[in-house]
Amino acid sequence: MKYGIIDVGSNSVRLMISENGVTLGKEIKTTRLAEKTNDSGEIDFSAAKNTVEAFCFFVRKAKERGVDKVYAFATAAVRRAKNGVAFAKLLENETGVPVEIVSGELEAEIGIKGALNGKDGGVIDIGGASTEIAVVKNGVKIYGKSVPTGAVTLTTACGSDELRAKSVVCEKIKEFGVVPDCEFYCIGGTATSLASVSLGLKTYDPRKIQGYRLEKSALFNLKDKLYGLSLEEKKRLSGLQPERADIIQSGAAILCAIAEYVGASGFIVSESDNLEGYLALKTENL
Numbered sequence: 253m254k255y256g257i258i259d260v261g262s263n264s265v266r267l268m269i270s271e272n273g274v275t276l277g278k279e280i281k282t283t284r285l286a287e288k289t290n291d292s293g294e295i296d297f298s299a300a301k302n303t304v305e306a307f308c309f310f311v312r313k314a315k316e317r318g319v320d321k322v323y324a325f326a327t328a329a330v331r332r333a334k335n336g337v338a339f340a341k342l343l344e345n346e347t348g349v350p351v352e353i354v355s356g357e358l359e360a361e362i363g364i365k366g367a368l369n370g371k372d373g374g375v376i377d378i379g380g381a382s383t384e385i386a387v388v389k390n391g392v393k394i395y396g397k398s399v400p401t402g403a404v405t406l407t408t409a410c411g412s413d414e415l416r417a418k419s420v421v422c423e424k425i426k427e428f429g430v431v432p433d434c435e436f437y438c439i440g441g442t443a444t445s446l447a448s449v450s451l452g453l454k455t456y457d458p459r460k461i462q463g464y465r466l467e468k469s470a471l472f473n474l475k476d477k478l479y480g481l482s483l484e485e486k487k488r489l490s491g492l493q494p495e496r497a498d499i500i501q502s503g504a505a506i507l508c509a510i511a512e513y514v515g516a517s518g519f520i521v522s523e524s525d526n527l528e529g530y531l532a533l534k535t536e537n538l
Contacts, residue, residue: 255535256314256322257527258307260343260351262286262329262380263404263441263499265306268527269317275528278458279313280441281306282495285329286381286404294335297342304346311347323534324351327359328382328402356398359526360386364393366529367437367522374434376519377526378442378506380404380499383425385510387432399427403442403503410502414479417502421509431514438466439525441496442503446474447521448491449500456491458523467518468511475504 254271265283269276281302288300297304307324314322324343330336330353340351354362363377364386374387374395381402387395401424410417447464448456478486478501486497511519 253321253535254317254319255531256310256317256319257531258310258314258322258324258349259527259530260285260303260307260324260326260330260340262327262382262402263496264380265303265310266527267310267314268531269314269319270528270531275524276317278527279310281309282493284380284404286402287408289329289333293333295330295333295339297339300339304343307343307351308346311349322349323530324349325362325530326351326353328356328379328398328400331355332381332400354530356382356384357396360384360396360398361393362526362529362533363439364388364529365532366525366527367439369524372434374432374436374514375522376436376438376443376507376510377440378403378438378503379440383506383510385428385431385514387434389432389434395432397428397431399424401506403499403506406502406506407499412479412501414501414505417505418509421506425506425509425513428513433515436514436516436519437522438507438519439522442500442507443519443521444523445492445496445500446471446504446507449489450474451491453491456493461521462523464521465518466521468516471504471511471518472508475501475508478504 257268259266267279283303285303343351363375367375377384379402384398487494
């Protein structure tokens, strides 16, 4: 069977094509849905037009690639919006593909499935508007928590003010409570981008990202470097997508704060993430 999986995220819309358990490719369009919520807590449908267009484009592309089934899910920006259900219905009306709005707990669950693939360990997923941590021991999830702060929302709140960002994040991550000790895997655009920059990749290579260990000292040095660069300088960094240049320092600040909070000496970066995890969830009983 050949599947298309679409993730309507808070920072971007992503497509994965998979056949018989093998990922054939991933694509991404940055749409910043988390920034399209008005003061009433509702998604501004007009402002979110680029998200709708990206979703429609990926549905068409998946069908052109000959997929047998398209699955789609939405995360924090849609989950938190007062009209999130209506927005998901709009996407379905435009394409015929239902969009499941996943809870923070389920988002952590699919991260586990994607990154750990049956192993024990912890998964950290820094998204655009939320961050999830989940831990599996002896094949059983023993911890899972979602906190409503991410790379886009932290940037909106703090811009490039490092001290303010650190203060906000340190307060937010207290909501995680006691996180069990384990080896942590990181998924999502923040982690893969930091790994790519750390490796100095001129062209993003998922094979080099998968399993890369980002040491705590290197992570903190990279965070300090990012806060010291102008937006234009970050856009020119090897390994960093220009579309992520304005939020990458906030993602790094969150990951640094988590490293301190959980006492991690480093993280293993996983290219396999909630796209693979959601496919596993939808097909495990087929």
